């Protein structure tokens with residue numbers, strides 16, 4: 325895998341002209357491919373139902389799947405959510421802008437089209453200079469799911485977004501390679517105690533310091549069992565999670581059946597979860613393009629730092645029937 329992208333700075337800002345064109349596109353109810361620090365989003369005016377409908381249509385996403393609304397500043401929380409617990413303000417202060425999505429009770433004026441029919445809403449401030457620039461200039465909230473077709477791997481470069489939608493999405497803003505690389509951590513604050521619905525690269529120990537009762541699922545180490553996991557974030561090529569010591573034998577077994585096998589190993593450079601996360605989706609896309617019959621993914625450590633990586637890997641292999 326290649327090295328991490330360099331830290332993002334002011335070079336990732338739009339020119340005045342591109343910013344104005346982007347904002348008019350959004351005000352007119354159009355869709356824009358938007359970089360964030362986690363993955364690229366498919367953004368539309370969250371207050372415009374026709375615009376929000378276009379997101380579902382382009383992604384091929386079922387209408388009962390709620391969207392995350394991206395906002396420019398913590399004060400905007402009260403425009404989108406109601407009955408805000410004090411923890412929401414504390415989390416916003418501590419972790420925003422950043423890879424944290426909070427689920428809160430929605431404000432009565434928010435359309436249930438955005439929330440997938442639910443009375444709750446997901447909100448976040450992304451930590452990417454270009455996303456913040458667009459959000460501030462636009463002023464309102466931007467509904468943005470990951471900019472991929474439903475069930476496919478999330479995009480971490482502008483080119484990935486173009487590969488997903490082609491001419492169906494003319495405006496894709498290029499903000500470089502995503503610095504986090506996996507989707508945000510989703511915390512449900514409408515439940516007592518609060519619960520992690522989707523692990524991300526946010527440090528859960530730091531969250532626990534603010535929310536001592538925080539609940540989250542354990543890592544289920546089930547290499548060859550797809551179980552009930554939804555096949556989300558999946559490459560098109562069937563994939564398996566294999567323990568390091570079984571990798572060579574499993575590859576040989578599949579090759580003997582005539583399969584072309586690709587291995588996603590834990591090289592010395594990717595032994596940090598943070599670095600591995602930045603590379604995972606682009607590596608899965610590259611392996612897909614290379615066109616083998618089976619991807620063997622070497623199991624990462626069972627350390628808590630790898631929780632989000634484990635979650636995505638288990639989903640990536642959930643569809644593969646084991647032979």
Ligand code: TXA
Nearest residue numbers: 362363364365390391392427444445446469470507508
């Ligand atoms: O990092 C991210 O979160 C990226 C970037 C673009 O911000 N967005 C993203 O969106 O991953 P999406 O739509 O691909 O995933 C959002 C997840 C979905 O699994 C959805 O079910 C959940 O958030 N979600 C959104 N609103 C929710 C709600 N009100 N209650 C429960 N889950 C919700």
Ligand code: MG
Nearest residue numbers: 469470471478
């Ligand atoms: Mg997604």
